[in-house]
Amino acid sequence: MKGEKQNTVTLASFGAFDRQTIELIAEAIREDLGMPVAIIERRVDLSIYFDIGRRQYDGNRLMKMIETQFPDTQGKIVGLFNVDLFIPILTFIYGQAYLGGKIAIASKFRLMNEHYGLPANEELLKDRFIKEVIHELGHAMGLVHCHTPTCVMRSSTYVEDVDQKERYFCQECRSQLENNGYITKRAL
Amino acid sequence: MANKISILIVDDEESVRDSLYNWFIEDGYEVKCAADAKEALSLLEAKEYHIVLADIKMPGMDGLEMHRRIKALNKDTIVIVMTAFASVDTAVQALKDGAYDYVTKPFDPDDLSHLIRNATSHINLKEENENLKSKVEALENVEDLVGESEAMMQVLSEVQSVASSSSSVIITGESGTGKELIARAIHANSPRKYFPLVSVHCGALPESLLESELFGHEKGAFTGAMFNRKGRFEMSDGGTIFLDEIATISAKMQVELLRVLETGKFTRVGGNKEISSDFRVICATNKDLKMMVKEGTFREDLYYRLNVVNIHVPPLRERQEDIKLLAKYFMEKYAASMNRKKISIDDAALKRLEEYDFPGNVRELENMIERAIVIGNGKEIKLKDLPLEKNKKGTTIESLNDNEKKHIRQILEKYGWNISRAAKVLKVDRATLYNKIKKYDLKPSDG
Numbered sequence: 001m002k003g004e005k006q007n008t009v010t011l012a013s014f015g016a017f018d019r020q021t022i023e024l025i026a027e028a029i030r031e032d033l034g035m036p037v038a039i040i041e042r043r044v045d046l047s048i049y050f051d052i053g054r055r056q057y058d059g060n061r062l063m064k065m066i067e068t069q070f071p072d073t074q075g076k077i078v079g080l081f082n083v084d085l086f087i088p089i090l091t092f093i094y095g096q097a098y099l100g101g102k103i104a105i106a107s108k109f110r111l112m113n114e115h116y117g118l119p120a121n122e123e124l125l126k127d128r129f130i131k132e133v134i135h136e137l138g139h140a141m142g143l144v145h146c147h148t149p150t151c152v153m154r155s156s157t158y159v160e161d162v163d164q165k166e167r168y169f170c171q172e173c174r175s176q177l178e179n180n181g182y183i184t185k186r187a188l
Numbered sequence: 189m190a191n192k193i194s195i196l197i198v199d200d201e202e203s204v205r206d207s208l209y210n211w212f213i214e215d216g217y218e219v220k221c222a223a224d225a226k227e228a229l230s231l232l233e234a235k236e237y238h239i240v241l242a243d244i245k246m247p248g249m250d251g252l253e254m255h256r257r258i259k260a261l262n263k264d265t266i267v268i269v270m271t272a273f274a275s276v277d278t279a280v281q282a283l284k285d286g287a288y289d290y291v292t293k294p295f296d297p298d299d300l301s302h303l304i305r306n307a308t309s310h311i312n313l314k315e316e317n318e319n320l321k322s323k324v325e326a327l328e329n330v331e332d333l334v335g336e337s338e339a340m341m342q343v344l345s346e347v348q349s350v351a352s353s354s355s356s357v358i359i360t361g362e363s364g365t366g367k368e369l370i371a372r373a374i375h376a377n378s379p380r381k382y383f384p385l386v387s388v389h390c391g392a393l394p395e396s397l398l399e400s401e402l403f404g405h406e407k408g409a410f411t412g413a414m415f416n417r418k419g420r421f422e423m424s425d426g427g428t429i430f431l432d433e434i435a436t437i438s439a440k441m442q443v444e445l446l447r448v449l450e451t452g453k454f455t456r457v458g459g460n461k462e463i464s465s466d467f468r469v470i471c472a473t474n475k476d477l478k479m480m481v482k483e484g485t486f487r488e489d490l491y492y493r494l495n496v497v498n499i500h501v502p503p504l505r506e507r508q509e510d511i512k513l514l515a516k517y518f519m520e521k522y523a524a525s526m527n528r529k530k531i532s533i534d535d536a537a538l539k540r541l542e543e544y545d546f547p548g549n550v551r552e553l554e555n556m557i558e559r560a561i562v563i564g565n566g567k568e569i570k571l572k573d574l575p576l577e578k579n580k581k582g583t584t585i586e587s588l589n590d591n592e593k594k595h596i597r598q599i600l601e602k603y604g605w606n607i608s609r610a611a612k613v614l615k616v617d618r619a620t621l622y623n624k625i626k627k628y629d630l631k632p633s634d635g
Contacts, residue, residue: 054294060203087207091296099213144216155215157298 007182008075009137012066013041015082021126022080028130029137032168033183042069046083056086059096063103076140078133081107094132094156097139104136111159128159131167141182143173193308194218194235198228198242198254199270204293208241211300225249225257232261238311239288239304244271244278252278255285264314266307270295321382333369334517337507343370346499351377356449356494358434359472361501364551367472368432370501374470375428383427386420386467391433395441400457403444409458421454424467434494435475435486446490469494504546504553511542514550518557519569531561533569540576593628596621605632 009029011022026037049057049065066079085093085107095106111128113121131152138153146153151170156162169177177183195217197208205221212219220237222228224246232240240258244251255267266288271278279290288307291299333344350357351374359367368387375385393401400409404419420429431437437445448454449469453462471494480486504511515533523531533541537560546552560573596614603609611621624630 060206086294087210088201088203089207089294090211090300091294093297096210097214098210139214144214155301157296157301 008036008038010038010040010070010073010075010077011080011133012070012077013039013080014044014046014062015080017080017082021129024126025080025130025133028167029134032134033177035183044069046081051086054086056084056092057081057107059085059087059093059105062105063096063098066103066105075102076137077103078137078140079103079105080133081105082109083107084109094162095136097136099139099144100142101140104133104140106132106136108132111162113159116159124163127167128162131162131165134167134169138169138173138177141177142180143169143176146170146173148172192216192218193239193304193311194220194237195239195241195304196228196231196237197221198223198225198240198246198251200224200243200246204243211297212304215301215304217304225251225254228254229257229261232258232265236262237265239266239268239307241268241270244269244282252282252285255282255287259286266310268303268307333366333373334514335507335510336513337502337510339502339507340510343499343501344373346497347373348377350374350497350499352379354378354380354468355496356468357470357497357499358477358495359470359499359501360477361472361474362503362549363474364549365501365503366550367474367501368430370499371428371430371470371472375430375468378428378468380427380468384424385428385430386424387430387432388420389432390441391436395438398437398441399444402441403448403454403456404459404463405457406459409456413458416456419454419456421448421465421467422463425465426467428468428470431469431471433473434471435473435477435480439487442487442490446487446493449490449493504549508542511546511553512538514553515541515557518554519561522558522561526561528561528566531567531569534571536571537569537574540571540574544576589628592624593630596624596628597630600625600630600632 009026011026013022022039026039029035029037044065046057046062049061051058062079062081062085066077070077085095085105087093087096092110093107094110095104097104106129108125108129109115111132112125113119134152135156143153145155148154148170149164150166150168151173152165152167153169153173154161154165156165174183178185195212197205197212197219198221199205199208200223202223205223209219209221220231222231225242225248228240228242231237242251242254246254249257251269251271255269258265258267263286267286268289268291269278269282269287270291270293272293282290288310289303291303295303333340335341335344347370357371357374359370361367371387372385375381388398388401390398396410400413400417400419402419402421404417404422405413407413407416444454452466453464455462477486477491477495481488481491504514515538519531519533523529541553541556548555556574556576557569559575560569564570564573596610599610599613600607603613607618607621611618614621616624
């Protein structure tokens with residue numbers, strides 16, 4: 001790996017997730033990107049990030065909270081939530097990241113079928129959540145939205161959009177990650 | 189699109205600015221933020237932004253006032269106003285002032301994406317439209333009109349002064365002088381330039397076809413009319429129709445044409461619906477129309493209807509000083525089209541060109557240069573590359589009889605006036621040759 005980047009990913013869980021879901025996400029990152037992944041579970045009182053007016057959790061403040069929780073952690077940190085996230089300008093978000101920054105967040109709340117009046121589907125939810133986490137991680141590694149229909153970096157504003165894309169980066173996005181020194185070239 | 193779309197976010201709330209900044213950056217846009225109208229306006233004075241997303245309620249200058257000032261700075265900037273308080277009045281006011289759209293905070297993520305995507309499409313279409321317009325202008329840019337001679341400058345000045353009107357124009361001049369180019373120049377410099385310039389070569393079509401070509405026809409109007417077809421007058425609506433070789437049209441067509449020019453209305457062949465078309469007519473001819481009127485072969489009323497303005501294009505022999513310029517222009521043109529490097533012309537070849545009288549005018553010169561580049565060494569046009577040996581300027585154009593006389597005399601002298609040998613070489617019998625000698629009064633001493 002070139003450069004001096006700390007190419008590790010920390011998955012920090014801030015909700016009641018079963019270990020298997022987080023392991024699945026970690027495995028997907030390791031498999032596609034070859035990056036080491038650490039899993040940390042934190043118990044934090046999220047009620048202070050709850051906006052009474054909007055009845056949602058403030059994504060911007062949660063990102064700042066993660067920054068203070070992990071001051072010395074190197075590499076990228078993705079906070080995993082299962083609450084309804086918002087930012088002031090948008091009615092909801094699936095997740096967000098600072099472009100090229102250290103912190104990203106993702107929530108499975110709006111990815112649940114039940115939210116749209118459909119029967120629960122655990123497998124589908126896990127798949128959507130993996131994609132969302134990798135998508136936000138991509139932003140943290142400097143990638144902008146991609147127009148390739150199947151690329152995980154394609155912008156998704158509906159869960160149907162999430163279902164249509166895959167959990168992998170397209171060749172162009174992979175090349176950018178390689179050039180940015182986050183991943184090494186995949187052997188053919 | 190060549191440039192990245194740039195967005196300026198104007199909102200007094202930091203969290204809103206940050207959220208929008210982050211959202212658009214992730215979408216790959218170029219984003220800048222301003223906390224108030226003053227900062228936004230100074231940013232806009234320094235740089236053009238494609239889209240301004242501005243809060244309507246801000247301390248100091250509000251979004252609506254800022255919007256008016258942005259439009260004064262650059263009317264093409266797309267302004268989207270946003271507010272936390274939905275108010276129909278403010279929305280209506282913003283839209284009346286020319287805002288592109290109006291949104292209420294917070295937005296649905298999909299709405300925000302659609303909003304920007306639509307604005308981006310609008311910008312792209314506008315850019316595309318401008319590019320196409322400039323391409324049309326470039327296409328219509330009549331580069332081939334080359335010349336610095338007084339005669340040519342006079343023509344160009346006439347083109348300029350006549351272009352802005354919709355008056356009919358007759359362009360006269362010998363074949364190959366560039367009458368169609370003059371018509372294109374008039375069209376390209378006229379307010380009609382974004383509409384078609386439709387050319388019809390009247391001389392190339394028989395009367396029945398010309399009628400259908402000019403007026404169009406209805407399905408079944410004649411054998412072979414399988415579909416309705418628009419005529420050239422209809423196609424040139426808003427633009428210009430160029431009728432080349434106008435002197436060749438029949439008496440019947442002259443009547444039809446006069447009626448269309450007077451009323452601007454016509455019916456398709458086989459149709460009964462009257463069609464209107466707003467076109468300007470430019471005609472060209474190498475004949476003396478006034479003489480034809482006197483002779484009764486061209487209608488006087490049509491002549492005066494067409495001849496509102498007359499532009500005469502001088503033959504090349506009357507603007508000899510343009511030959512060098514034209515030769516250089518054609519050398520560059522053909523060198524580029526044949527992927528050759530710069531081509532020059534040697535002094536002797538240029539001198540010969542300048543001495544030649546060019547009966548075929550500019551067209552002949554152009555063909556000559558093209559031929560010389562093709563058959564020459566590709567670097568420099570030399571005298572031997574020009575087919576001018578027998579047509580130097582000053583030699584009068586000879587009749588067929590003169591040429592025949594000259595040729596027979598040459599052969600007779602070559603073979604020492606041996607009639608049998610000369611007749612064999614000339615592939616005529618001896619009696620014919622004797623007749624010709626008698627006819628042309630050829631004698632051995634002539635030589």
